[in-house]
Amino acid sequence: MFNNFFHKMASPKYFYRISGQLLPWLAVAFVLAAVAGLYYGLVVAPPDYQQGDSYRIMFVHVPAAWMSLFIYIVMAGAGAIGLVWRIKLAEVVSISSATVGASFTFLALVTGSIWGKPMWGTWWVWDARLTSELILLFLYLGIIALHNAIDDKRTAARATAILAIVGVINIPIIHYSVEWWNTLHQGPTVTKFDAPSIHISMLIPLLLMALAFKLYYALVVLMRARCEVLERERHTGWVKQLAESQ
Amino acid sequence: MNLNEFLNMGGYAFYVWTSYGITLLVLLANVIGPARLRRKLLVDIARAARRARKAA
Numbered sequence: 001m002f003n004n005f006f007h008k009m010a011s012p013k014y015f016y017r018i019s020g021q022l023l024p025w026l027a028v029a030f031v032l033a034a035v036a037g038l039y040y041g042l043v044v045a046p047p048d049y050q051q052g053d054s055y056r057i058m059f060v061h062v063p064a065a066w067m068s069l070f071i072y073i074v075m076a077g078a079g080a081i082g083l084v085w086r087i088k089l090a091e092v093v094s095i096s097s098a099t100v101g102a103s104f105t106f107l108a109l110v111t112g113s114i115w116g117k118p119m120w121g122t123w124w125v126w127d128a129r130l131t132s133e134l135i136l137l138f139l140y141l142g143i144i145a146l147h148n149a150i151d152d153k154r155t156a157a158r159a160t161a162i163l164a165i166v167g168v169i170n171i172p173i174i175h176y177s178v179e180w181w182n183t184l185h186q187g188p189t190v191t192k193f194d195a196p197s198i199h200i201s202m203l204i205p206l207l208l209m210a211l212a213f214k215l216y217y218a219l220v221v222l223m224r225a226r227c228e229v230l231e232r233e234r235h236t237g238w239v240k241q242l243a244e245s246q
Numbered sequence: 247m248n249l250n251e252f253l254n255m256g257g258y259a260f261y262v263w264t265s266y267g268i269t270l271l272v273l274l275a276n277v278i279g280p281a282r283l284r285r286k287l288l289v290d291i292a293r294a295a296r297r298a299r300k301a302a
Contacts, residue, residue, distance in 0.1 A: 042252075043252070047256055052256040052257065052258060053255040053256035053257075053258050053262060054255075054256075054258040054261055054262065056255065056258075056262050057261065057262055057265045060265055060266060060269045061265070064269070099276065099279075100276050103272050103273075103275075103276050106272065107268065107269055107272055110265075110268055111265040111268070111269065114261050114264055114265045114268075115261065115265065117261065118258060118261050216273060219277070220276050220277060220280065223277065223280035223281065223284070224280045226280075226284060227280050227283045227284050227287060230284065230287045230288070230291065231287060234287075234291050234294075239291060240291060240292075240295040242288070243287075243288045243289075243290075243291035243292035243295065244292045244295055244296070246288050246289075246292065
């Protein structure tokens with residue numbers, strides 16, 4: 001039964017239909033999680049005893065940074081699956097992740113910079129965490145540019161997959177940069193082995209926003225993947241029929 | 247807490263609201279982009295299909 005499910009999901013036509021039904025639910029779930037996260041983050045959570053209210057930038061900065069890594073791993077993983085097993089849908093998911101991944105990386109950098117100004121007294125320092133995250137942004141942009149430079153979709157998918165897989169080396173560097181080097185950026189507070197050193201009233205909005213961003217990524221990657229499927233399948237009967245019935 | 251206090255963010259209003267504002271804009275753009283692209287693709291594909299039928 002599961003085999004059958006994956007076989008069907010890998011068919012572009014079936015994927016297009018099911019994803020279309022899924023989109024409104026993802027959108028509703030995202031809005032609910034985001035509204036709850038914003039309410040707990042901006043209204044309920046108390047000011048920080050050291051940083052005052054400026055720390056509230058954390059509720060977009062940290063989930064955006066988590067997403068920048070998570071999406072990269074999905075993109076490289078899907079790219080590898082497409083490379084090895086030639087599954088078209090994996091190629092589609094891989095390249096559809098690039099723009100939204102670049103967006104979250106950009107947000108992590110920009111909100112971090114805006115947070116750094118009042119707390120560190122500077123918009124930017126070349127410390128290991130900030131620099132490796134900037135390299136991640138360049139990796140995403142390189143992957144998008146490479147994909148746009150190759151006309152044949154399947155060749156483009158293979159080339160971008162290889163670049164994405166090579167770039168995976170940057171992910172542990174970003175994650176451990178605050179431990180391996182002396183950075184101005186603080187160490188991890190949530191993902192350490194002992195209990196997280198963050199108060200529950202701040203942890204709840206952080207996790208809600210992380211959930212909201214995950215749902216948002218699912219929403220956007222499906223929307224992009226649907227466009228990619230339409231483009232790749234534009235000469236097939238079902239796409240022509242669908243287009244003419246609109 | 248009144249509304250002015252809330253908007254003032256303990257003096258960090260500029261930093262906090264700029265961060266949230268930019269995030270909102272980027273998230274909106276990532277939804278609007280593919281939504282418009284899908285509509286454009288469907289129009290293009292339908293037009294090409296009609297043209298091909300006429301030529302045949």
